[in-house]
Amino acid sequence: YLKYYEEKCTASKKMIEEAKEYIPGGVQHNLAFNYPFPLVFTKAEGAWLWDLDGNKYIDFLQAGGPTVLGSNDPEVREKVKELLDSTGSVTGLFHEYEMKLAKLICENFPSVEMFRMLNSGTESAMAAVRVARLATKKKNIIKLGGAYHGWSDQLSYGNRIPGVGGLESHGIPSAYYKYTQEVYPNDIAAMERMLKRNRLRGGTAAVIMEPVGPESGTRPLDYDYNGKVRELCDKYGALLIFDEVVTGFRIAMSGAQGYFNVSPDLTVFGKVVAGGYPSAGGLGGKKKYMAYLAGGLGGKKSKKAHVGGTLAANPLSSAAGYFTLKKIAETNAIGKAGRAGDRLTEGLKALIKKYDLPFVAYNQGSICHLETVGTMLFDINIMKIWQVPGKLKEIHSRKDKMTHMGAAYMAEGLVTLAGSRMYTSAADTDEIIDDALVRFE
Numbered sequence: 001y002l003k004y005y006e007e008k009c010t011a012s013k014k015m016i017e018e019a020k021e022y023i024p025g026g027v028q029h030n031l032a033f034n035y036p037f038p039l040v041f042t043k044a045e046g047a048w049l050w051d052l053d054g055n056k057y058i059d060f061l062q063a064g065g066p067t068v069l070g071s072n073d074p075e076v077r078e079k080v081k082e083l084l085d086s087t088g089s090v091t092g093l094f095h096e097y098e099m100k101l102a103k104l105i106c107e108n109f110p111s112v113e114m115f116r117m118l119n120s121g122t123e124s125a126m127a128a129v130r131v132a133r134l135a136t137k138k139k140n141i142i143k144l145g146g147a148y149h150g151w152s153d154q155l156s157y158g159n160r161i162p163g164v165g166g167l168e169s170h171g172i173p174s175a176y177y178k179y180t181q182e183v184y185p186n187d188i189a190a191m192e193r194m195l196k197r198n199r200l201r202g203g204t205a206a207v208i209m210e211p212v213g214p215e216s217g218t219r220p221l222d223y224d225y226n227g228k229v230r231e232l233c234d235k236y237g238a239l240l241i242f243d244e245v246v247t248g249f250r251i252a253m254s255g256a257q258g259y260f261n262v263s264p265d266l267t268v269f270g271k272v273v274a275g276g277y278p279s280a281g282g283l284g285g286k287k288k289y290m291a292y293l294a295g296g297l298g299g300k301k302s303k304k305a306h307v308g309g310t311l312a313a314n315p316l317s318s319a320a321g322y323f324t325l326k327k328i329a330e331t332n333a334i335g336k337a338g339r340a341g342d343r344l345t346e347g348l349k350a351l352i353k354k355y356d357l358p359f360v361a362y363n364q365g366s367i368c369h370l371e372t373v374g375t376m377l378f379d380i381n382i383m384k385i386w387q388v389p390g391k392l393k394e395i396h397s398r399k400d401k402m403t404h405m406g407a408a409y410m411a412e413g414l415v416t417l418a419g420s421r422m423y424t425s426a427a428d429t430d431e432i433i434d435d436a437l438v439r440f441e
């Protein structure tokens with residue numbers, strides 16, 4: 001596959017070499033697959049991507065999740081163009097689509113009575129934490145080990161891969177994450193111990209988690225885990241925040257909270273609420289909590305949790321979000337993307353069996369995972385594996401191998417997230433999935 005990159009991706013290579021002079025690492029985006037070097041893309045349409053050298057790829061990155069309809073949906077694009085002609089990109093003032101989008105989200109998510117649009121998932125998680133702290137007058141936030149909720153100082157805390165050591169990011173004074181704790185996914189006793197411990201040090205304002213498990217379910221959760229966390233939050237007076245940046249309008253129109261039938265107090269949105277257009281994020285939740293963003297509701301004055309953003313809820317993002325979510329509902333895009341995810345995963349499982357590979361394939365609808373057995377064991381049985389010296393190294397060299405596999409997939413015309421995660425979309429027909437499986441093989 002290295003030969004492929006050298007021979008077929010010369011224009012990308014040249015541009016990235018120049019980019020390295022001006023952009024740290026030569027690439028702006030964490031999701032960009034950068035081994036042996038990132039490719040430069042020029043066109044996106046439905047399930048397909050084209051690079052600068054004219055090579056064509058099946059796109060299972062789908063920008064990390066927002067494009068449930070597939071890339072660059074033509075109907076949404078037309079609506080955005082119309083608006084561009086009338087309002088331009090931003091006025092800083094209110095626009096009808098902000099209302100329409102907020103209403104649509106509230107109608108679909110039972111726990112969301114109010115919605116405030118923000119610029120990104122990162123910002124929305126920050127806003128959730130701020131509201132939770134103000135509403136509960138408590139300090140601590142508990143997250144699950146290995147979970148990503150954006151790159152803010154307080155939530156960056158911890159190891160992306162638990163147990164490996166070191167922080168996810170340096171440059172954060174320890175005081176910034178003094179009130180953030182991590183517990184291992186699925187260990188409900190550890191969650192309760194942490195909630196109990198926190199009572200003596202400022203209380204727990206909220207537990208924040210992805211209802212499918214950290215990293216879109218790379219560390220999957222027991223089916224009843226969400227409900228048990230809900231009960232513990234009620235018992236200890238903490239708010240439950242669901243991060244539905246990926247799962248919102250991808251797992252179900254009512255999100256993963258609808259799918260698992262567990263109602264959080266606050267919901268963090270991202271990506272899809274602007275239909276994959278820029279400025280994608282928002283916070284939703286019960287009125288009594290959301291009211292803190294406006295300093296009180298119904299004449300009752302409360303303290304205010306300030307959030308902002310010049311470009312947040314701009315007309316283009318709000319309209320793109322509104323028309324995307326409407327089309328997702330009207331065309332059953334979630335069902336279609338989910339069936340494509342099932343077909344892809346079943347095909348990958350068959351390949352794993354045929355070639356007796358040390359891999360695991362599984363999916364939750366349109367969120368598909370292809371991991372090494374080692375990585376899965378590591379995450380699920382972390383405590384046990386800790387007691388086996390030498391295992392860690394082996395597991396991580398396997399994780400590295402997935403990066404090489406990802407580069408090899410790319411050479412076969414398959415874009416994945418780091419070789420181990422894939423998002424399908426409604427644009428993935430049976431023919432496209434079958435074509436992908438031939439390439440995987």
Ligand code: PMP
Binds near residue numbers: 122123149245270280
């Ligand atoms: N939460 C989750 C679960 C995510 O997957 C991401 C982004 N991949 C974020 C938060 C952060 O969102 P953003 O990139 O829009 O800041």
